[in-house]
Amino acid sequence: MRNILVVGAGKSTSYLIDYLLEKSISENLHVTIGDLYPEHISKNVSNHEYCTVIKLDVFDSIARQNAISNADIVISMLPARFHIKIAEDCLSLKKHLVTASYISSELKALDSQVKKAGLIFMNEIGLDPGIDHMSAMKVLDGIREKGGKVVLFESFTGGLVAPESDNNLWNYKFTWNPRNVVTAGQGGTAKFIQEGTYKYIPYHKLFRRTEFFEIKGYGKFEGYANRDSLKYREAYGLSDILTLYRGTMRRVGFSRAWNMFVQLGMTDDSFTIDNSKGMSYREFVNLFLPYSPTDTVELKLRLYLKIDQDDIMWEKLLELKLFDSNKKITLENATPAQILQEILEQSWTLNHDDKDMIVMYHKFGYELEGINRQIDSNMVVIGKNQSHTAMAKTVGLPVAIATLLILNKEITTPGVQIPLSKEVYEPILNELQKFGILFNEYEVPYLGYNPDSVAS
């Protein structure tokens, strides 16, 4: 029996655990799930013959080391800041480690010791980061193998609501951490490179600088820039690329409407409002508008944001009951961002039968034999239900698959790493296909940045 320890059994672990348990007999696996609240784990899982559920507090170092020492490989699905404790134990107890999180600098610092110990610490092997890395590297390596030179790479990912559950004016519901959605784009100017020129977008313009794209069968989407599109430039082997742009996907119109909150100051998370508890939604809106003895909150807001009479953006605000005097904020001393989140959660929470949807879109421009060419690639995954979401599937399956590949010595290169090598991405992408996680790739005419061939 090979023992797999999964630390943290939150939202995103349903598919991950199902995958491993389904392979338990054929692959000779035993899965131990360590969680602070073992009672939350479904009976289907905890009663499984090859599964053990234990109560595990990650701050209890004896219990933690004990659990890790019994495992052959450890999967940490805890929030990223907790990984380092587990990683240090894995190093000293000589266990492999898999996480879906961004590599922290402290984790990166263990690299030479991890290599020396012949261990694999695989990170960023969820959806984004994860499937984005692997699917991009597959196409990029393919272009380079043909002798092509990559000149453009754009990549967008979105966690959205499935078309069949998409029934509000924002075409959006929270399918993941709402706080990350409310504060998205904050913390620094977005930076990317377009046709060889660096470009910068300040936060207050971010949601007005979107790009559009269409995905066959799913209609139009828009994308706004991530803070640092250049983060993986060297890792992807794109040091001299002319255009590199990474971003987040939404349905068309979301960003323009979201920008209203940004402009008002409602996404601000840097100060608290003393008297927030019991304040009405209407009063909250009025905090961000000039005083007037005569004009309504509605009129002041329309003027401030220049919203025309017939602009659908207005209906989007009404749908959220933003002008309602009877709807009250329940949070005490909350930041505007926290209050906005509370208001949005009233409208944007998935209903029992709602399904989520993951969309990923890559665009690759390259030069081959003197001709500019383009490959478009996209992936759409629709969730099954509230526990088996597309998010849990696309985050959890790559983690599970990588874990098994490491156990089976099909992934062998040691070190603290992310899934950029063929050894890693090829078997994982192949296995993901069996679960309907696959990319449609099209060779299309190169459009670059002059799609309409406008004369200069």
Next chain:
Amino acid sequence: MRNILVVGAGKSTSYLIDYLLEKSISENLHVTIGDLYPEHISKNVSNHEYCTVIKLDVFDSIARQNAISNADIVISMLPARFHIKIAEDCLSLKKHLVTASYISSELKALDSQVKKAGLIFMNEIGLDPGIDHMSAMKVLDGIREKGGKVVLFESFTGGLVAPESDNNLWNYKFTWNPRNVVTAGQGGTAKFIQEGTYKYIPYHKLFRRTEFFEIKGYGKFEGYANRDSLKYREAYGLSDILTLYRGTMRRVGFSRAWNMFVQLGMTDDSFTIDNSKGMSYREFVNLFLPYSPTDTVELKLRLYLKIDQDDIMWEKLLELKLFDSNKKITLENATPAQILQEILEQSWTLNHDDKDMIVMYHKFGYELEGINRQIDSNMVVIGKNQSHTAMAKTVGLPVAIATLLILNKEITTPGVQIPLSKEVYEPILNELQKFGILFNEYEVPYLGYNPDSVAS
């Protein structure tokens, strides 16, 4: 002979030192000026019979303590962060201290020891903070003495260019620290209170939420909100005031045009641009605009900021040569804010004959015998020349006057303090009048927030 030590003889000390030296015989004063660069001090000053200039490095604790021990009172005109070293020495050597800076929390912490020693550490006794405190407290105390209840206080100060030197489209030149102008309003959402309701303005809307006012003989001005208008609410005795708004003054149209830089992201001081040195002004502007193979930087900027063909804002940009390919940035790895400052300094630096102007405007609303009333109060000071600026006059004279009043035991209340008591502001404001620094006060009809009596 009473010995006064002035530490730091920068831009703002010309009037301060002149005042003390002119009183040297009648008041029996000797002034010692300690500066890191004594050679920069004018011969008129250093050759004065009752003046000694010494080289003083504030980090040399022996030299510093030596200089302080020879003085009866110390004036620190150094940047605010250096005051604490001097204050600690003043405390142990039992010397009074005067500064024009905001009280830091470490300075505030010395209060009980300063009181116990019977010393006066007077701070915030320049222009803003300084004259603003004193002139406001005089009117506020007057209203309260009459039995009135203050319901509204608005206060604006601006360091501007004098009308006779006002010859650019921005109606603005740098008369003080340019960096503070470029980064003004950053570091947090502006907060104030209007008719009993808290109001918040995020940075990216700050320059579009200005108010206008007119000063007889000087035309119209506009004001944008300070970050924390409520800072002195309790100190001024205005705990239950309905409207409290403090801000910065500019000529009408400045803020709307400045907002273009804010919107573009050019005032951002949080990241550096690697290749800034040698970049043209035009290339700098293009960093903040979308790429286009066909459209000019001019057209892209007009569209992005929605600047009409005939909008004077456009001429303001042209005046700064912002689209010039031949004008080059000289700063290496600079932030956008640093680069913008370099560009603005090419256009907004005072010429040799230019004069500056200080404008202060207060509006007091109060209720007396059931009737709402209003007092408007304003001060305008024009500079004499480049060394004797209105800024140096309005910052330096209150410091010098306070110093003499403390020496003469006309100000006697000990402690770490700011000039809010009648004991302090009355003699200082009276003396300032002799130098043309005076307030015009008018009783006007109460306007409040419905100036046009619009029906609701």
